Amino acid sequence: MAFLMTVKRWLQRHRLIGLGRRQLLVFALGFSSGLPLLLTGSVLQTWMRREGVDLTSIGLVALVGLPYSFKFLWAPLLDSVRPPFWGRRRGWLLLFQLALMGAIGFLGQGNPAAHVEQMFLLAIVVTFFSATQDILIDAWRREILLEEEQGLGAAMNVNGYRLGMLVASGGGLIVAGEYSYAVAYQLMALCMVVGMIATWLSPEPEVMYVARRHGVAAIFVDPLREFFNRMGWAAVWVLLFILMYKIGDAMAANMTNAFYVDQGFTDVEIGSTVKLFGLGALLAGALLGGVIMLRLSLWTALFYFGLLQMLSTLGFAWLSVMGDQLWALAVVIAFENLASGMGTAAYLAFMARLTDRRFTATQFALLSSLMSLPRVVFSAMTGSMVEHLGWWGFFVACTGLAVPGLLLLFVLKPCLAPLGLWSRPAHHID
Template structure:
């Protein structure tokens, strides 16, 4: 218990809660919340579909991550300066969105949303690099957990709460003004956050910032297999979650109200608890054992969906399955983000973390998404969820094969 309190009470860990909140706040404001505003304003379905392209910046952020590594304002240090500047600009631009209406100025509003997405993605680059640089090795999982917690809380505020405020209290324009002000207030945490204990020098040239992160990584022993591990580690989890809402509604026969209350609200709470618990447990278990244990748990937890697929629908069984699955997923996420941090060299942490996190989305985007529907149609829901357990095993086998390299990361600050 004492080690749990100590790691979460670290002055390097605590600020990540607010910085994680700032990282997650803009996403819904340019995504689901903006789409809801446009829908209620009578915008055509075709134009609403166009708004989904706004989030492209989050996918492509690795393209300008070398600029964040190479250049930085100087007032608050290499990473915090970028975070502070983007937070202030985000506050201004999000607030500016409140002065326009989707029904009258959709193009202007969309352009402002694109700018928000770009600034938000840039903030993410700098924030991921900062958290990688500032945390000691024993604090990485706790830092990852607070990042997840802050991000999830922000999604609730800018998603669900924003819709309630706009509908019942403030209206859309004032809601966006409030969200902009909240974003700007997060900059206070950036001012108070500490600098890393060891500050690496920025790359001397932009060419070095672009090329050297790749060269440095691929010179490491087992570099290719580590990259494959990043793709595979949460692949079973990605397959199980790809159509989980559809399964609960159509396959298991639950109502929309039941799914909303349990899968979204209770599931979110379980994910947060899992991430926080993972951060505490990693201080005792270490990186490799945590990755192995949590990875095994997140794979086995998919069996719960098989149980739901072969038994009559019951709200308590769904709550148990969803809770366990999200709890184990949160444990795995904490360890996985800690792994990404450990793999980054401080000099190039912005570029390397952006590239590694983009790679981690490959399985979810290009494998789980397209392959899940045909698998379900061919073998049914029960067989599909059994397969997801086995999809998670190759990543664990590869993790065991790369134990030496993973253990070596523990010796790095």
């Protein structure tokens, strides 16, 4: 009993008790957000590769994620227009989750070998609904959590998001290997029910802003004007940092499933070893990252987590030399899950702290659109890079691309210090 009381006091001191219900909802909605991503990414790429589609076309699959990079264009409507039921956040969220479920099911009925163009169009529909869901979940999380909860909330979101990705890619590939890709996509569509239940259980955030003006300016211009007025010239460095921080990691991740296939791993090995084995490292990394972020300043977390993220990309270059060794694959995947989860948690917490609660959906969508740009636009050239550089050279190049983002942190440190963004988080219990 004394041991349990000691553990409880430690958890309270580090703010890991008292946040339960909201953090669990953040986790569940993160799962719903992460589930569709790889169904239009690595899972689709693996399917195409099995059907004999060339690497250049597989690399171009990244372009179906363009809605993730342009979601700021329609995000202001979600800030300003209220559906007739369930509130501004929950009402829209349920509608788009239903649409997303249907779109994933339709995508699974396609034929990559015979109708590549049709698959691209269906995948774009999925990513549009998925990007809209992301806008709403990011806005809800920013509005429902207190400032000092944003770091842990980001870690919980990453935990759920990465779990959704693992279920889609690991579980999806295992089901595809045993049955078919059509069955796998139908099953993944049903998994969207998790997000719908979380939406139903979630509280509706208080409306923070009612436009004093009407029309296009109030809906589209005011949120952006507020952000750039508040940031000043630092906004340029902020946007450049968000663009560069995960560019190497994102470009490497775009081709990993094709890399596993070329290394000689089967679908079941990819699904079980690459995805499901990494689940333990993912959960440990997200928990560790969340706890560390309660103790460190945001700048420190971004820098050291970014270093780990860069080294995890270099691990794939080592794997390309090792060949189809399952133990080497397990080591690389465990480290990648740990480092990427920690880096993304700090990254999301940083973006959340930059937004004004009155314009959450629009400003967060602008920032996260830049976050997704490397995965969508720059990753389209990764197939050609592999063909010219080989797998080892490709992963080394992706490692080098992480350096500019880390250097930009030293430019941002004095620029954002007056805004209090680098201050250590509070540790009191509300």
